[in-house]
Amino acid sequence: MTDAPKYEREGFFLEFDLTSSQLNFYNDGLAADETMWNHIGIIRFNKKYTRQELSDSLDRLLQLQEGLRLQVKPTSHGPVSFIRDFTKREYPFFSFSDEKEMETRLCEIMNRPRSVFEELFDCAIFELPDACGYFANIHHILLDGFSTYIIAENLRDGLLQIELPADSVLTYRECVENENNHRLTKRYARDVAFWKEIFADRPQTALLSAQERTFDFSSAQITCDIPADLLARIRTFCAKSDAAPDSFFLAVYASYFHRRFDTNQFAVGVPVLNRNYGKQMHTVGLFMHSLPLIIDINADISFAAVVQSIEDSRTNLCKHQKFTQHDLRQLLKEDKVSVGSLFDVVADYIEFPKNDDFELQFFFPQTLSVPLEIHVQGFTDDTFQLTLRYRTACFDAEEIRLMADAFLSICAFAVGHPDCAVADLPLYSDLLQERTLEQLRVFNDTAASYPTEKCIHTLFEEQAAKMPEKTAVISAEETLTYEELNRRANRIAHALIEKGVGKGDTVGVMLPRKTHLLSALFGILKTGAAYLPISLDDPQERIRHILTDSKAKMLVDEDAVRLLLTAENTENPHTDVCGQDTCYCIYTSGSTGEPKGACISHGSLLNRIMWMQEKYPLDADGVILQKTPYTFDVSVWELFWWSLFGGQLALSAPDEHFLPAKILEETDKNKVTHLHFVPSVFDLFLTYLEKNPQKCKKFASVKQVFLSGEALSASLVNRFYALFDYREVKLANLYGPTECTIDVTYYDCAPNETDPVPIGKPIANTQIRVVDEKMQTVPVGVTGELCIAGVNVGQGYLHNPVLTAQKFVKDPFGDGKLYKTGDLAFWRSDGNIVFCGRQDGQIKLHGQRIEIGEIESVIASVQDVQSATVVVQTHAHRQILVAFYCAQTECERAIRAHCELHLPQYMVPRVFVRLAQMPLNANGKTDRKQLMQMPVQLADIENGAQDAQNETERMICRLFSEELGVSVGRNDNFFDCGGTSLSMISLLSQPYFSDLTREDFIRNATPMNMAVCLQNRQKPDYSVLQLLQKGENAEKAIVLIPFAGGDAASFAALTYAISKRSADYDIYYVRFLHTEEDIRTAAREMIALSQKRKVFLYSHCAGSAVAVRILRTLEQDDKNAVAHFVAGGSIPPDKPVKRNIWRTVPLFAWKAMLKKAGAPFVALEKEQVGDVYARYLLDTDLYFDTFAMQCNKLHCPVSLLMSKEDVFTKKYDSATMIWERYFSKVHSVRYIAADTHYFQSENSEETAEFLLTVFE
């Protein structure tokens, strides 16, 4: 098992490498001066010991646990750790009179920022009036959570003078050795197979979206008790079902996440001890690590079954617990399985053996490496604590409180009902439910009186009698007084009554926005009938459908009005219409086909208008601008409100209600005080004013603006208040479905809003209920379906009892009816409601669940983007996401980059289209339907293949594109472009790919790699030489060797540049070779190749070492195999270097230097950078070795290509001289025009040109 000496004695210390867990931390910035790695705890004894006793025990601990004497130091070959010999120390001593004071003081003193290279174990001794103990601040690299308990026990034993048998503790060194040797064991091979299988089907591991995860690691926590009796019942449950409490708690979390995040599969990080049973259980050190436990769950299985399946998975996981996260990430990357995050939540259960001697208290750091950690910890037979630690950017405190409550509630219920289906577990405790009901009682306490025996038209009649001469309606054509309007309405009413129209009837109205409209509407109401507005723009078919469906008694159009007005009776008619009778009926388009008529009673409307008057009083000077089409229910308050209170109505010219200039003109002319906007029109309006600020004064008369019909963004509110004074004009956000009398909630916007802007509180006599799928009230903060109860609830759909019964159900919390909106919302604790989109706002694309709103908000957050709408379009029978956006300038690149940064690939729209403005539908909302139909220019399928560099690549690009319906370029990964295992199988069954296995496909999922793979499969002549490009009439071959850390992709541009110039060359690639055997193989294959082609060699930078080694081998076998060698960007070291200097450079400095040299690593993911770095070090090792070796001069002709700007070849003057130590003659030297070291890409044209010149 041991193959090399593990330690090397240096001075007085034993040095050894960091373990992989430690290295993980190290690469995460452990070397920085930070407090986030400090593990701080108090060990407290409720008994008095002397300072000497306490100090002696601490000495003994340090003597026993050599891991606590660990230190780290940087060396030329990376950080190493060593163990200091034990020496007695003086420990700081503090005496406090009060506990609280102690904690704060000690935290202040002890929690210092420190780097990993300093002392890692700080400990102080404290004394209280009745207790004493230790305050320790230990660097995380020294220990895991389990170790803290070992420390406490050791200290206790020291104080009690309990002698430990000397050999009962495995030393830290022995543990590290075991860990390092794990790779050589049989178990390791089993581990690999196990984890490969777990991830074979690419399980869904994430709980949060990439966007939700964020990079803000700040954290907070809450802790609550798990009562001892509940814990006892949990233990009984576990004993009966032969499962560990760990599995029970994981099942509880899983049930909750399944319900709240609507997911059937996800991973929880489970910390495993990773200690050998027995002796290592007493060794302090960093051994624990978290591994992903994949949980599969669904609504119907029983809780007990979930526990069983988790217990089984946990057992399997424990059998492979020595496989580190680092190993796992390596493995997954090898397999090209993309795992964004291995898990978003870590959960552990720790039971400390009961003890009466000491108490342990931990102070958690304020940052968190995962979004959520769940800890259940405690002492046997005692109360346990449930602690939730969370990133504040991912969760808010309320959500976490609810989560904790839900966990406890599920625990309590599940122990008594093991067979309960996951879907039926109670997510809220009884206590919380009571509290919620109490809160809701307050939020929904909206009782207010309104005149129940009156109707809109009778109140208007009263006003007309009171102020007959007052102006009522102004239109472009004429102005009517209250009396004039009332008389006209009465004529129409009497004429209609004559025709038999009365209570219970419906009368269609189809009139332009002129004074006649008002006369007709009041006239109809006065008969006792309900009015039914019909759009003049509607297609004939729809009008016919509405008239038939509504069984309208009559249709009042312009001709009819003229006729009706000829009636002579101008007295108010007397009808017995009451609050229960229908006042109006508005047809709304149903998401499922035919439009349906929503009916509203006089009582509901009166309540709604009386509330508005109470809240936003309108007096005799009040003027409302009527600009909303009357088929949209906002028009209803515009049309009637003023008439009850002596106000006035200004009719906007038809068809111009969207035009900002027109709105301003009419507002100014009529001194409008109240008006309404749909947010998207408001957006246009504000944009107009921002461009024409001098026009703002035309808005001076306005006191109140109402917004409704769409979600309101804070930016609109804030833009408005950048133009206007909050003291003079107010904004209110209203919300409500047509079915429930215009609006049911209101929110008065503040001048400085943040998203999401709430839809506010319920209006008078209205109750809002937010419920889950079982119609149970959900607590404050939890999203559910918004339902409406109270006076505002409408009568239902005209002549459609089935649909009415479906949407208007019995209110389970009251007497009346409850309308289910299908909208999602939650209560804030201040009683305001926040709207969160539609229940059906979800789409599925390529099998992935997508929230359109999420994509839209990401795009909208790009600077300069004013608004964005994403729709699904169908192209060539495939659905793709198309984003439309409004912005001053074309910014597709910025948006795409932003999306790629914040969204998973499958959520990034394929196409971005800039529009001058969003198309609006008749109601002034963004017209999604129109956008879905809008023709867009798809980058055509051939387009993606444009960067293809040979026929094979072009063919693969095309086949991929056809399969996926999107354009695929040579570097695009099939799976990132929406490819699934199903589409892969479909491709593999095509003859073109018949040479490939499934594994080949997954490993080479880009057209470029697959082309190489295909060519190799078809022509397996060479094992080291890889054909990149075939020349059509090739007689010669160029073999390319990359720079340190480079790969075939490094030569993509050069390959293209060469093949563009000449079809005479086959282009081969040789990876950076390290072993003598590979070098010999390469030499052998080049000899074979040289029999068919004249072979030329090009290497870049450190690749020259590989070239030189191959040439040295060839020197003995066939010295003419290579016709010419060009060394690019490379000068051997002036003096032989024994050690690779790059190994002394830390990762960040390496990155900075390579960036300076122009390396294309900047865009790489963090993990990939680590890979490249590792390769880079290995590659440069060979480089320094090669040129440290003395050899005979090679006689192969050599030419040099360098850039004078290259930071790595500053000594270009002496290049020839140095190279001629290794070669008999430098043939030619070219200084290329390039700014960076990586000129083979930067200036591939000149590189190609030079190579071809030299090789001719």
Next chain:
Amino acid sequence: MFEQLVNIYRNIVGNDEVELTPKTKVSDLMLSSLGLIQLVCAIEDEYDIEITNSEMKSFKTIQDVVRVVEKKLK
């Protein structure tokens, strides 16, 4: 076989004082669930066999373990 298994066990716990017989109960081996899993892993690796979770849970005495391992080796 019994002797071999006992050796594997002693190797893990580092304890050779307790007297063990085929009838010794697994629950008397003073192994935690983690210790038992480790023992099973060591047996799997030693004999190159696979022991399922349900087999592991069925172990009552050392004799049970012997039986399962012998069956697998056949």
